[in-house]
Amino acid sequence: MLALNLLPAAPAHAFNLQGSGKGKHIIILGAGLAGMTSAYELTKLGYQCTVLEARTRTGGRCWSIRNGATAAETNNPQQTARFDNGLYFNAGPSRIPHHHQLTMHYCRELGVPLEVYNNVNESTYYYAEGKGPLSNKKVRAREVHNDMRGYMSELLAKAVDQRKLDTGLTQEDAAKVIEYLRAEGGLDVDKLYKASARRGYMEAPGAGTHAGKLGDPLRLAEIIQSGLLDPDFYNVAEYTYELQMTMFQAVGGMDQIAKALEKRVVGNLKLGAEVTAIQNQTEGVKITYKDQKGTHELTGDLCICTLPLPVLGNVNHNFSSDVSRAIDFVPYIQTGKIGLQFKRRFWEEDEQIFGGITHTNNDLTQIFYPSYDYLGKKGILIGYYNFNEKAKKVGELTYQEREKLALQKGQLIHPQYPKEFEQSFSVSWHKLPHSLGGWALYNSDERKTHYAALLKPEKNVYFAGEHTTYLTAWMAGAFESARSVVASVHGRLSEQRLSYPSVGSN
Amino acid sequence: MLALNLLPAAPAHAFNLQGSGKGKHIIILGAGLAGMTSAYELTKLGYQCTVLEARTRTGGRCWSIRNGATAAETNNPQQTARFDNGLYFNAGPSRIPHHHQLTMHYCRELGVPLEVYNNVNESTYYYAEGKGPLSNKKVRAREVHNDMRGYMSELLAKAVDQRKLDTGLTQEDAAKVIEYLRAEGGLDVDKLYKASARRGYMEAPGAGTHAGKLGDPLRLAEIIQSGLLDPDFYNVAEYTYELQMTMFQAVGGMDQIAKALEKRVVGNLKLGAEVTAIQNQTEGVKITYKDQKGTHELTGDLCICTLPLPVLGNVNHNFSSDVSRAIDFVPYIQTGKIGLQFKRRFWEEDEQIFGGITHTNNDLTQIFYPSYDYLGKKGILIGYYNFNEKAKKVGELTYQEREKLALQKGQLIHPQYPKEFEQSFSVSWHKLPHSLGGWALYNSDERKTHYAALLKPEKNVYFAGEHTTYLTAWMAGAFESARSVVASVHGRLSEQRLSYPSVGSN
Structure with a gap:
């Protein structure tokens, strides 16, 4: 170290x-x-x-889909992207870890401007389709993250406090750990987790008498039984070394690196x-x-x-x-993405989601919100980004069937989909003849x-x-x-x- | 909820x-x-x-300091900023939470473009000056964060596993919690925390036989005794509702909102x-x-x-x-910032720090790295952002003394300071006649x-x-x-x- x-x-x-x-x-x-x-x-x-x-x-694979992009798959005919000018999605790599020094080096040497890829966003959702007490409910990432920190810190603070564990720490250091857990978990003075502003408000604080109102925390058993802790949800993805902020993308599409x-x-x-x-x-x-x-x-x-x-x-x-x-x-790996162009950035305007990833246990696996053109008019979401069995299944579909799937599953989470949808383009990497895999x-x-x-x-x-x-x-x-x-x-x-x-x- | x-x-x-x-x-x-x-x-x-x-x-207070900015304080004469064109720092607010809907609304209505303020960055440092076993060592945030998650998860997994705690959970749910803790903490198959790639590498993975080498984790007692869990370090700041990603800044300086x-x-x-x-x-x-x-x-x-x-x-x-x-x-509140212009973005080039905040227990309190002009040539750091007693003490100094303090303390963390430093401009809000406080x-x-x-x-x-x-x-x-x-x-x-x-x- x-x-x-x-x-x-x-x-x-x-x-x-x-x-x-x-x-x-x-x-x-x-x-x-x-x-x-x-x-x-x-x-x-x-x-x-x-x-x-x-x-x-x-x-x-360093390929950005914009208007006019074409591809034929091994068992699907040629498709052509019909997106508005200026809009794109990255079908292949969409994120650069800041510590990938050679990628950063070549962007510098080749003069490719970078902007932040906003991989971490506490406003995105966890959505468990058909599972447990939170089935088909949208839960903000900040709710799950802070409720879990709260419950886990409360339990551990209790165990350390009651000396139920051999921590190997001096009494003084153990007291510091308990103080840390209070801060980490947002515990109250009795070291209990109720709820804190970290998980968001029922009613936001504002001017005058608007002090803000907190909601109730999710119950631990609800979170568990709805599967929100399961690997399905990639809930620790942002701890992964490669996915830790700061992340970048090439301005205007990752293929700017290839073009340079x-x-x-x-x-x-x-x-x-x-x-x-x-x-x-x-x-x-x-x-x-x-x-x-x-x-x-x-x-x-x-x-x-x-x-x-x-x-x-x-x-x-x-x-x-x-x-x-x-x-x-x-x-x-078998893997696929679909880009969905919407005529309005409803995820920003209605739901205050600016970049980041929604996680779900259904075939979509993930929805990526764009990290460019914030506050703009239109935008392209990555409607699914899936792997392995889910990607295999989706890869067997026609382009139209994939679009239908992305819209049907996506509108469970974003009911604005049907009204705002315009265009799609999907890629199954294992079906592209010159790639045949992710x-x-x-x-x-x-x-x-x-x-x-x-x-x-x-x-x-x-x-x-x-x-x-x-x-x-x-x-x-x-x-x-x-x-x-x-x-x-x-x-x-x-x-x-x-x-x-x-x-x-x- | x-x-x-x-x-x-x-x-x-x-x-x-x-x-x-x-x-x-x-x-x-x-x-x-x-x-x-x-x-x-x-x-x-x-x-x-x-x-x-x-x-x-x-x-x-919505004030961006760029070349030509002037200010006189209650007991310091007028100073003029001598920064290069295109460089600035925000002396007042520098961050917009994505859920501050009126701020976002006025940026939309007034046509002020926004870009991500990269508040969360696992590559920044925790630096304990003169305290404990980690005294005067630079420790990456990812090391402290992931080592703490590891140790806390290991302890709690043990307590739950050995039924030393009344968790109120069924046996099945308790087993899920243990699985969660394994994922959360990056524990090994025996539910022990050793080290994981999340905390970074001693030797990075690469091509061919370069599989990458992990370092040893910090010891829990080291972290505690060096005070890295103390409130000094604001170590849970990024959990705060207002400081959760996504955060924004106005492109070109926050004062673009005022100008609009x-x-x-x-x-x-x-x-x-x-x-x-x-x-x-x-x-x-x-x-x-x-x-x-x-x-x-x-x-x-x-x-x-x-x-x-x-x-x-x-x-x-x-x-x-x-x-x-x-x-x-x-x-x-008494609060102050200093902007330090450097002729080279050494924090990016040498240390792979792109945006985010370094925390220290000394008078600097925090160093902010700029969230614009990534990969550029020059840049302005916020060399300190401090509050209360520390800000009061610094506010009593002349501009020259503040610059000296920022450079002396800062070079403990970034030895490149003396070679690369060019210009400074400092603001003590409680000393500005038309503000008199933060x-x-x-x-x-x-x-x-x-x-x-x-x-x-x-x-x-x-x-x-x-x-x-x-x-x-x-x-x-x-x-x-x-x-x-x-x-x-x-x-x-x-x-x-x-x-x-x-x-x-x-």
């Missing part, structure tokens, strides 16, 4: 490799953040790069180029890809492959059995086998992308992996021994 | 009074938010208003006009004020007095003894006596301002009081009975 705090913090990290890659050709598969960052950094070093991207856009990178690599980029084969050769590597004009072959000294593993599974290759198994067996999900065994297999170059092919990091799902994984692989490639070709330290965070 | 959530929320609140005030003259004392809002709303109704303001600027109001009332405004006497007359009211040209008298039908009570104490008047006592005896501080007895006396009109004089509300210190108090007093004035002059409901929040 002391080392953590007393060490001088690492400065914002420029990537200063020495030596030249002149005359060497690197083929990079995938123009997501990992691929484009690799190309950007290798180009700085003098390498010739070719980036092959199957989609007709860059960014991969694209500007730096545009000369090396082939869009609409779908890789069909990767062949290691005695020297170098041969890539086969097809585009609108037909099938092409391309040779390079080395290849950096950033394709998601489920996509790579459909590509011919002559890799070792360890790598083949990793490609076939690393699980990817992100890699390793358990600790898979880290030892499949993951380890992907960290070594497969002869002349290197792997990069969030799936080659301990930052799976995060843009930082793309950036970290790109730097790691660029250091390895450059070390090999310039015959330097380079060791790449993680930038990360503290 | 149910009523709270099931009632349709109040719509954003336009102030729709009927009837005309034509031919009536209202004199408004003070061009802070309460005075200008009163003038704005009365002017809409057809009243003739005159606003007298002693300062040469509007806004009162000023535009609506500019024709009725006299700056540099210091009120010296308020005389109720048989009919109407006579105000005496002085300006650069001399002494003047002004008569009106009614007067709305928004002067802070300590300022009003220096004005001649013929008020009742109840009101006189209120003027003399309502205590006001805000009114009532105890419950004073609410019954002095406060009650100020709610009734003193013949033809009405009182408004944060000190006439249950929202003392907040801009919402100014807005709520203005509406309340406008409703009363208009009710009297238009012979309507108007009752003004609090807008407030839920």
